[in-house]
Amino acid sequence: MTTLSRSWGNMTTLGKVVVPLLLLVLVGGPILTIAVGLWVGPWLLGVLSSNMGIVRFVVAITGVLLFSIPAAFIIIYMELKVIAQMNLRVGPDRVGPAGAAHSVVAGLKVLTKEDFTPKSADVIVFTWAPVIVFLTAVMTFLVIPFGPGFIDPVTGERVGGLVGQDMNIGLLYMFAVGGMTVVGLLLAGWSSFNKYSLLGGLRSAAQVVSYEIPLTLSVVGLILLAGTMSLQGIANQQEGWFTNWFVFRQPLGALIFFIAATAEANRTPFDLTEADSEIVAGFATEYSGMRFGFLFFAEYVNVFIVSALITTLFFGAWNAPIDINAILALVGLTPPVIALDPGSLGIGLLVLIGLAPVVLTALFALPFYLAKSSRPAWKALLIGFVLFNLFAMGILTLLAYIGWGWFAGLIWFFIKSFAFVFVFVWMRGTFPRVRIDHLMGFAWKWLLPAALLNLFLTATAIVVVKSL
C-alpha cells in the first residue's frame, strides 16, 4: 500500500510498474466490461449453453472445492468441542458464540505462520507433498452424491442429482484417487530430512496400503448386490424405508468397511502416522504455516469423505429413513406439490411483506415483555425479532424440504455424514493407539479373510436366491 501512496520520485521499481497498471485497470475496467458485455456477451452465452455439461462440471467442482474448507472447519470445531466434552472440560468457548469461530481463526493463524523449509530438505518434493495430499483428498468429492435428481418421466428412474460427476465407475474412482494420498504422505515424510518424519511416512505407507485391500474387498459384495459402481446409482437403490439400506443386507461388509476406513483416514485407534506421543508429529514434523495447514485440512477432509462414503454405501445416502409417500398413500393423500405463485396474492403480497415481520415480531415479543417486569421493551423486541427470524427460516426450510427433493436429500445427507463424523471423533476421544504390528496383523489376518468371507457369502446368497 505504501508503494502506491508515494510520489513518483520516491517510488520503487515495483511501484512504478504496479501503479500505472492499477490505474489502467480502474479506469479501463468498466469500459472494457461494458464493451465485452455488449459484443462478446451473447456469443459467450451461446457457447456456454451449448456445452452445458462442461459448464456444469466446472461449477460442480468449484462448488465442492469451496465446500471442503468449511466442512474441514466444522469438523475441526466438532473435534475440539466433542472431545473436550467427553473429557469433562469445555472446549473453545471464547472466540465466537460458544467458540464457533475458533477453527476459522485457527486457519487464519496457520496462514500467518512462518513458512520455512528445513535446510537439507528436498525442496521441490517438500513443497509439493502437501499439495498432493490435499488434492487427492479433495478430488474424491467429485463423485459423492449429495442429493437426489429428478424422476425422469419416460423411464421412471432418477436421473442426475447433486453429484459432481456421476461416473458409472464412481466407487473405483474414489478408491483410486483416495489411495494416492499415501504417495503424498510418503513424499512428505521422506523429503523432510528428519527421522521422525521418515518413520511417520513409512508407517503411513504401510498402514494405508494394507488397509486398502479390505476396504475395497468389503464393498465388492455391495457392488454385486447393487449391480452398479456408480455412487448415485447405489444411493438410488436405497430409496424408501430404512430397511432398504444396504447395512441390513451387508452387515459384515459395513463393519469391515468402517474399520478399514478409520485406518485409511489415519484416525484413532490407527493414527500411528501422527502419533504425537511417540514421533512428535509424524510426517508433518517439519511442516509449518500453510503447508501444515494443507496437511491438517486434508486429514479432516478425509474424515468427511470417509463418513460420506459410509453414509452413501450403507446408510442410504440422501434418503430419509421413513417413506413419506408411502405413509401419505396409506392415509389417502398425495404428496403436496408446492407451486407457489406469489403474483396471485396481489396486494396481499405487499401486505405480507410489509406487515408480517412487524406484527410477528411484536407477537413473539409480547410474552417475554409481559413475563419479566424488569425487562425493557427493546430487549423484548429483540428477542421477538430473533424468534421471528427463526420462525420464518423454519417455514421456508419446511417449504423447501417439501417442495424440492434435492433439498430434503441434502439435509439428510449432512445429518447422516456428520453423525458418522461424530462417531469418528468419539472414537478418537476414547481409544488408545494400536501398535504397528498389531495393525498389520489385524489387517492381513482378520479383516482380509473377513472381507473374503463376506464376498463369498454374498455371492452364494445371490446365486441361491436367483435360482429359487
Add this chain to the structure above:
Amino acid sequence: MSFIPGIGLVRGMGLTLRRFFQPKATIKWPEEKADVAPKFRGRLQLLYDEYGTLKCETCFQCAQACPIECIDMGGVDTKGRFHVHWGPPETYGERREESALRRSGRPVADTAYAHFEGIDIAPLDAILDAHDYDPKELLAILEETQAEYGYLPVAALKHISRITGAWYAQIYGTATYYRHLRFEPPAVEAVAPAGQAQIAAEDGFRSALDAALGYGGRAN
C-alpha cells in the same frame, strides 16, 4: 496375534458418551473463580487486618528463614531507622558468612552500598573511551584509574560497572586480586605500579607448573 474389537471397546465408548452429558469440571475463569482454601499461602499480596492496617511488620523473619534468600524488604523499625536488605550475594563462596550477617536483620555496613563520595567522572570517561568500554581490558582500566585518582574510589568502580556492563563483583574481585590496586588513598606517595611484572611472574609460574604436571599449553 490379533484382536477382535469386542465388548470392552464399546463399553469404553459408552463411558465417554456418558461423560459427554455430565456437568463439566472446568471453572470458567474469569467469570467463575475457584474457591481457595483459607490456608493457601500462594497469594501474592500483603494482608490487612480488620482495622485496615497492614499486617506486615518488616520483622525480617521470613527473609531470614527463606532457604533460597529470595525475599528483599525495606522498612522502618520502631526507632525510626530504615533498614533495607537487597537480593542474593553474587558469589557462592562467601554466601555463608555474609548471609548470616544479613539475615540477622541488623543494619549491614557494606562498603559497596554505604554512602560513598562522589568524584569527577570526566577523566574516568576518557579512560573508558580509550579502552573502547571493553570489560576484558579491566586490569588496564583499573590501573589507569588508580593512576588518575591515586586509589580506586567506590564511585569509580560503580561507574565502570555501569558503563562496561561487567558486574560490580567482578570488578571488585579483579581489583582485590592485584596487590598494587588499593581502595584507600595512599598514606605516602604512590608506589609505582607493579602490574605487568606481576602478571609476567604469575604466567611464568603457571606455565612452569603446567610443564611439570604434563598438561599442554593452556590459554590464560
Add this chain to the structure above:
Amino acid sequence: MTEQSNHRPHLSSDDPRIMLDGEIGQFENVPPYPPRTEREAEFYTLADGEMFLNMGPQHPSTHGVLRVVLKINGEQVVDLDPVLGYLHRGVEKLCENSDYHHIISQVDPLEYVSSLFMEWAPVMAFEKLLDVQVPRRAEYIRVLTGELLRVSSHALYQGWMALDLGGLAPILYSFIERDEIVEMLAAITGQRMLFNYFRIGGVNGDLNHEFMSRLGDWMSRALKMHETNIALLNENEIFVRRMRGIGKVDKDTALRMAVTGPNLRAAGVPFDVRRAHPYSVYPELEFDIPVRGANGGGDSLDRYLLRLDEVRESIRIIDQCLHNMPDGPVMARLPRLLRPRPGRAWAAVEAPRGLYGTYAISDGTDQPFRMKIHDPSFVNMQLVGMLMKGNLIADTMAVMASIDPVMGGIDK
C-alpha cells in the same frame, strides 16, 4: 574487541549452535569424541541397517526432560541409551548449605508428584539424629496425607500411562481426581503441589474443618470413582494388547537391578518398606501388600493393575487413620536453630515409586555435612534399557510409562 576466530569451535552434538553442512552421515557421529567406556563403544557403533533416533529432552512423552537415544532397525529397537541430567538442580548440594529446617522445602521438588514422601524420609533421618519423639497425632496425620498423595500419584500414573499409549481421555479424568485430592491437601498444608508440610518433629498444621469436609466428601465417592476409572481402560482390548507381555521383569532380574516399589511387587517379590522396615504408625494399621506376577514375572499390565490394587489398600489405610486418630499436639517442641550431635542416620519410606531413602551425615553444625538421597526412580530407570531390547518404538513409551519414573527424582 577480540578478533574473529578463524576456526569453527569444537561443538558437542548437544550444542544448539551446531552448523549443518548437509552431510548425510553427520548425524551418525552422535558423540563427536571417541567413546570413553565400553558401553559407549558398544552403543555408538552402528551395524548394517540401523540408525539412531533421538527422543530428545523436549518430547511429549518422556515423563519430564529425559533424552533417550534409540538405536533402531526399522521399527525395532536394538539398543537404548538414556541420557540424564537435564533436570539436575543440585539438590544435595543445596541441602548441604541449608539449615535443617530449610531442607524440607529444598527436597520437595524431587518427585514433585508425590512431594510429601520426599519430605518424609529426610525428616525421619533428622529425627533420628536429634532423638526427637514425634507425637502420635502427627504420625497419623503424616500417614493420612501420605496415603492420600499415594492415591493421587497412582491416579496420575493411570492417566499418564494411557496418554503415552495414545488415549486422550483418561488423563483428564485423572487430573479431575487429582484436583480433588490436591485441593484437600491445600486446605491443610497451604499449597497444592510442593507442600512443605512436614516438619522435624511433626507436621506444620493440624487438621481443620475445610480439610475434613473435603475428605469426607471424597471418601464417600472414592471407591466408586476408582471402579469407574478402571472400567475405561481395563477392558479396552487395544490397551491390554499394548501392555500384555511387554517389559516382562522376573524376580531375579528385579532383585538384581535393585528395583523397588510397585515394579518389584509386580515382579513377584512381596517387599514393601512399610512392612519390611516398619516406620511411623504402620505397624498398627491393617493393610495387605498386593503382589502380582508371582510366577514368571510381571509385565506392564501387571504393573498397571498392581498400582490399582495399591489404591484400594491406600483407601483402606486412610479409613483406619480417620477412625483411630489420637488427640494431642501435632509438633514436638524444638529450637529454631538445630544442632544435632555428629553422626549418621538413614531413613527410608515407601514412596509411590519405590524405596525413597535419605542418608544424613551431620557434623554438629546447623547444616548437614552431607545428605545423600536415594531416589527410587533413579534405580527403576535402569530397567528401561534392559527391557527394551527387541521391542518396537511404540513400546518404549509403554515400558517407560509403566515403570513410572519422575525426572525430578532421577536428576535431583
